[in-house]
Amino acid sequence: MTASTSRPRRVAKLPPRERILDAAEELFQSEGIRRVGVQAIAERAETTKMAIYRHFETKDALVMEWLRIVAADYQGAFDRVEARHPGRPREQILGLARFIADGLPSISHRGCPFINSIAELPDRSHPARQVIETHKAHQTRSLVGMCTEAGLRDPAQAAAAIxxxxxxxQVSAHNGSIDQAGDHLMRIVEGILTQHGSSPDAPPASPEDS
Structure with a gap:
């Protein structure tokens, strides 16, 4: 989700809608949703406000579409981790933790787009806020499923702890309160798996055991 360093050449090659989304992402991430106006997005995208409103009825609609893309990117990364470790739920869980740990240096500069956005969208009925909550709920269900397949005691509790x-x-990396947050993250997740009964050789729980 990091902006390209050769952005002017990239912008010129993008179709108008993607150019608008690219500019919105960069500005929302660096300055926040509320502080960024449509005119600023238009200038960054090298287009006009009228052109933006042809593609997005309102600024809220643009925010919602940006967050949909962010959620899809995260889900795609999670799907790849699952595919990399088929039938190995413990390794899938550790892979998800490693994905987050590896992304912490970027978050330390820009923050998590979901956490940042929720802080600016206190109304839970806001469509963009609902995109985030739907995404998080889906990830929670997936993690509970992995914990169940890994044979953990109380999979819901284990998933909540993870x-x-x-x-x-992600919050600690952003505010700089903990050094080497990624290393701490991996050790704690490994500890949760051990505490709840998972080991490298533990077989997945069978349907008859649940």
């Missing part, structure tokens, strides 16, 4: 760690690591 989620707390993943979310907390």
């Amino acid at each position: 989620t707390f760690v993943l979310e907390g690591a």
